[in-house]
Amino acid sequence: MSQQYSNTSEISLSVVVPLYNEEQSITEVTKGVTEALSDRAAFELIFVDDGSSDQSWNEIKKVIAEHPRVKGIQLQRNYGKSSAMQAGFEHARGQYIATMDADLQDDPLEIPKMLQQLKEQQLDIVSGWKKTRHDPISKTIPSKFFNKVTSLFTGIELNDFNCGLKVYRREVIDHIHLYGELHRYIPFLAKLEGYDRIGEKVVKHHPRKYGTTKFGLSRFMHGFLDLLTLLFVNRYLQRPMHFFGTLGFLFLFVGGVINLYLTIDKLVFGANLGDRPLLLFGVMLMVLGAQTFSIGFLGELIQKRNEKQQKPNIKEVL
Numbered sequence: 001m002s003q004q005y006s007n008t009s010e011i012s013l014s015v016v017v018p019l020y021n022e023e024q025s026i027t028e029v030t031k032g033v034t035e036a037l038s039d040r041a042a043f044e045l046i047f048v049d050d051g052s053s054d055q056s057w058n059e060i061k062k063v064i065a066e067h068p069r070v071k072g073i074q075l076q077r078n079y080g081k082s083s084a085m086q087a088g089f090e091h092a093r094g095q096y097i098a099t100m101d102a103d104l105q106d107d108p109l110e111i112p113k114m115l116q117q118l119k120e121q122q123l124d125i126v127s128g129w130k131k132t133r134h135d136p137i138s139k140t141i142p143s144k145f146f147n148k149v150t151s152l153f154t155g156i157e158l159n160d161f162n163c164g165l166k167v168y169r170r171e172v173i174d175h176i177h178l179y180g181e182l183h184r185y186i187p188f189l190a191k192l193e194g195y196d197r198i199g200e201k202v203v204k205h206h207p208r209k210y211g212t213t214k215f216g217l218s219r220f221m222h223g224f225l226d227l228l229t230l231l232f233v234n235r236y237l238q239r240p241m242h243f244f245g246t247l248g249f250l251f252l253f254v255g256g257v258i259n260l261y262l263t264i265d266k267l268v269f270g271a272n273l274g275d276r277p278l279l280l281f282g283v284m285l286m287v288l289g290a291q292t293f294s295i296g297f298l299g300e301l302i303q304k305r306n307e308k309q310q311k312p313n314i315k316e317v318l
Contacts, residue, residue, distance in 0.1 A: 006094035013043040013115065014094030019102035020050045024058040029102050030067060038110035046071045047102070048088040051078035064318050077313040087314060089173045097173050101164035105134070107204040107212070114167040114201050124172050125187055125194035127158055128165030128203035135208075151229060154188040157201055161187065165203050171195070173268040181226045188230060229292035240299030248292035255285030 015033055019026070030045065037043045047060045049072065060072040069270055073087050085099060096115060098104040106128070114126040134251040143162055150161050161184050168190075176189040187198050232243075259282040273279050 011042050011044050011081070011095070013037065013040060013094040013096045013098060013111075014088075014092035015043065015045045015048065015098045015100065016048065016088035016092055016113065018048045018050055018081050018085030019052065019053045019056060019087060019183065020054060020078060020081075020084075022061050022210070023055045025102050025104050026056065026063060027298050028209075029100075029108075030063045030070060030221045032104075032108040032240045033100075033111075034067065036111055041157060041186045044069050044071055044092070046073065046088045046092060048072075048084040049074045050081065050084040051075050061230065061318065072316075073314060074316045080180070082180055082183040085183050086178040086288075089178075092173070092316065095170050097168045097170060098316065099164060099166050099168075100110065100138040104163045104209045105206045106163075107206060110165055110201070110203040111167065112202075117199060117201055118169070119169050121199055123199040124169050125190055126167045126195045126201055126276055127159040127160065127187060128163035129158070129200050130163050130205040131159070131202045133205050137303070146224075150185070150188075150227060154185075154191070154228060156187050156191060158187060158198070160200075163203065169195075170312055182230070185227065185230060188310060192230075217289070241296040244292050244296030244299060248289045248296060251285045251292060253289075254272045255287075255289060257287065258282030 015037075017029060017033075026047065033045050045067070045071065047063075048125075049057045049060060051074075057072070057074050060074075063069045064072050071091065073091060075084060075087060088099075089097065093149045096118070097268075098111050098115070100108065100111070114128065117123070118126045135143075143160075147159060147161050150156075151158060165194065166186065168186075172193075172195045175195070176186065178186070178189075182189065190196070191198070212255045258278060262273055262276065262279055262282065266273055
């Protein structure tokens with residue numbers, strides 16, 4: 001965390017809103033959040049402009065001038081929602097962190113209720129569930145399938161991993177790092193760090209009022225690939241040789257058995273091996289086994305180094 005934003009004593013709640021080309025919604029989002037949290041003495045609203053190509057940043061500067069509780073972060077280019085959220089998290093000063101989308105489909109009035117549930121039930125995360133959705137079927141059906149698969153593989157019983165409305169304890173955010181499409185897996189990332197008290201609340205979902213959806217099938221494909229990466233990294237990050245070494249040994253063993261059989265067949269029975277595809281297959285397996293072992297050794301070497309995590313280039317902070 002940036003040292004200049006490390007003091008959380010003055011801010012109770014930080015609301016982080018990543019956005020991309022949502023110029024028409026910013027004023028209404030600001031109004032909705034400030035009204036929903038009007039009885040909360042210390043909160044801040046952080047807009048993160050993920051390299052928008054419209055007038056979103058100018059709109060953010062306007063609401064900053066009118067509302068002292070609003071902060072704006074502009075990224076140099078479009079990094080994606082996860083990186084935008086990470087930038088917001090690093091500048092948030094609240095003891096609790098809430099996130100929501102800027103498309104006006106998330107209802108800010110749900111934030112105080114979710115925060116109350118977090119405190120009363122002593123949870124680490126409360127995730128929203130858009131049980132009644134106002135989205136086209138091309139978005140709802142893939143989303144249901146995605147949520148079922150993600151719940152199965154992660155062991156977290158949530159109905160809506162994609163919901164932008166979530167509330168977290170600060171220590172959860174301090175121990176995760178987002179990139180790629182990992183924003184949808186924050187509950188799983190938190191669980192990996194030991195923050196497994198995860199609750200869910202049914203939230204109100206509104207039809208999109210302005211702009212167009214950023215949804216696409218490629219997002220689900222990238223999301224599934226990120227899920228596989230998380231599952232693999234969680235199990236083998238500290239011991240890559242356990243995976244690649246086992247696989248390499250299997251290839252070498254099968255290839256060795258095949259070549260031993262062919263050698264005996266040649267020496268004892270005088271068989272002609274020149275036209276035997278099995279010989280090529282056995283050699284290929286042994287070469288593949290050696291290469292897989294090499295990957296495992298390289299993984300072990302890389303694991304020993306502490307590489308600096310890539311962070312988005314922030315253009316301006318107001």
